[in-house]
Amino acid sequence: MDFELKTLSPAQAAAQKCDVLLVLVPEGAKQGKDPVGKLVGAAVSARDLEPKPGKMLHAYRAEGIAATKVILASVGDGSGKKVQSAVQSAVGSLKGTSAKKLVILLPEGAEEDAVRAAVCGTADSSYVYVATKSKPEARELRSVTIGVANAGPLQAAFERARGAAAGIEFARELANLPPNYATPTRLGEEAKKLAKSNGITAEVLGPKEVAKLGMGSFMGVAKGSAEPLRFIVLKYNGGPKDQAPVVLVGKGITFDTGGISIKPAPEMDEMKFDMGGAASVLGTFRALAEIRPKVNVVGLIPSCENMPDGAAYKPGDILTSMSGQTIEVLNTDAEGRLILCDALTYAERFKPKAVIDIATLTGACVIALGNVRSGMFATDDNLAVALTVAGEQALDPCWRMPLDDEYGEGLKTNFADVANVGGRAGGAITAAKFLQRFAANYPWAHLDIAGTAWKGGPAKGATGRPVGLLLEYIMAQEEEGGSVSRPAKKAKAAAKG
Known part of the structure; x- marks a missing residue:
């Protein structure tokens, strides 16, 4: 889809x-002298x-207006x-129509957030999945002009929004693919395409290279599948060579049966979305290729299937992680943390x-936060504030969760350094506490997107979250010269409430 920003x-x-x-x-809109x-x-x-x-109010061939159809939409x-809500509703109403060219007139005085919302809202509502349909429904909408009172000061925000929309759609498309298409091998191929x-x-590393690295925990999960694992390393070098990078780690379980601790059959098809974290990392890199910020970013994607084959790992097994820490497997359906560590x-x-790290990690996070906010855990307060602000700006919000030491008590075991699960209580937190053990040497945050990476029911499909949040955070690092030691002024204000 072609987007254009224009003074109108x-x-x-x-x-x-x-x-x-x-x-x-x-x-408070007042009547003007022009037809609109x-x-x-x-x-x-x-x-x-x-x-x-x-x-909304629809009009057909309104007097003095060249457009075939006019939609008036209230935006408070x-x-x-x-703006995003109004655009999503209005553009959604055009699905199934022959509309190819759309002009969106923003209110006078519209700011950067409105431009971003108009672009991303349009892309979101006009998205159509067609990859595996024999008679695909075509996306009719092809050209979108965003009209503002003065395009000049808003051009940078528009370019960022256009890049974000491309990245979000890329992530959605990957996550929506069926698991026999979106295999670990396919994710590696998509990464190589991005590298162009x-x-x-x-x-893209395979089983032999991963074994040499000593990633015993990752390999343990992958053992039960005929699909070979892949470990994907992406690098975007937009900043100075000596600038330390932001590292994004995406969970890439391309299908999760639960392994030997097998899941119930209902809605198991939705476990193709368990690579939502990986899709969001790839989507973010797709956006970076468009926007070209002056920052350095690394993407790491451990990818495999979790299957109940005769060779599969099982409850009671002890895995040795790359860090040397040993892990007792109490539940093979807690596999995401085992590849992420x-x-x-x-x-x-x-x-x-x-x-x-970004992962569709726990059902417990869905119980805690539903599908509105992603769960966010962080060992660094400035990083937590920056992610919170980025989420609010991108309309892709998260909510900080606790990491008290006491939550880690449930992961103790007599047979290894740590168990891979605790009890049911605070399941999202104990999962984060597990990961924290492997992230002690740098500022770290964990986004649990189990409730936000996809929708179920009639609207079933991937959302592309949290590409918007991640991209907004990365762009803020460019504005601050790559430093995360100090939050921006607006971040400080947000932290004070």
Whole structure:
């Protein structure tokens, strides 16, 4: 989809030849002298357009307006969140229509968050999965113009939003692929394709190379599958050579049966989404290739299947991780942490300024936070604040969870250094405490995206989260010169509430 940012007054928007003109109407909108202003004023005066955000009014071949169809959508105070909601509803209503060219007129005074929301909201609602359909439904919408009062000051925000939209869609597409398509091998191939983008390199390691590294925990999980594991190392070098990188670690379980501790059959098909963390890392790199920020970023993706073959690891087994720590397996369905822990140890070699792992890790996090916010755990307060702020700005929010030492007591065992699960209570926290053992040598954060990486039911499909959050965090590092030792002023303000 082609996006364009353009300076447009209401009168100029009325003259735009397009299939649909979407006019975002803020609270207190008054009637203007141009055709768009007259239509808005008449609709508001007649109370045909309610001021409540998300309410819409459709018009066909309105007088003086070149667009075939006009949609008026209320956006309340015009904030990014309200704009995104309105755009998603309006663009969603165009699915199945022949609309190919859309013009979105933002309210006068719209800021960067509104531009970002308009671009990402449009991309989100117009997305159509077609990869494995014999008669795919085509995405009709091809051209989108974002109209603002003055495009110049908003151009950088627009370019960032366009890159974010591309990365989010890339992550969604990968995560939506069926597990017999999106294998660990396929993820490695996708990483190599990304490496063709200037500034990105990719190295894909197989079983022999991983064995040489001593990743016994990762290999233990992969043993039960006929699909060979892959360990993917991505590097984006946009900053100075001596700048320490941000390292993103994505869980890449391309299908999770639960292993010997097998899952119940209902909704097991959704376990193809268990590589949502890996997809978000790949999606973030796709966005970096578009935006080209002056930062250094490393992506690490341990990828395999968790299957119940005769060779599969089993409850009671002891695995030796790359760090040398031994792990007693009490539940083979707690496999994500077992592949991530070796990747976290591998991350040390980059002398990172921060490491963020992203994983569809625990059902307990879904119980705690639902599907609105991702769970966030961090050993560094500044990193936690920066991620919180990034999530709010990207409309991809997270919520900080505790890491008190007492939560780690449940991971004690008589037979190894640590068990891979504790009790049911605080399951998302004990999972994070397990990972924390392997991330002691750098600022570390863990994002549990089990509730946010995909939707179930009639809207079943990947969301692409938290690509938006990760990208916003990385861009903030560019603005701060790559330092995570001090949060930005806005981050400090957010921390104070």
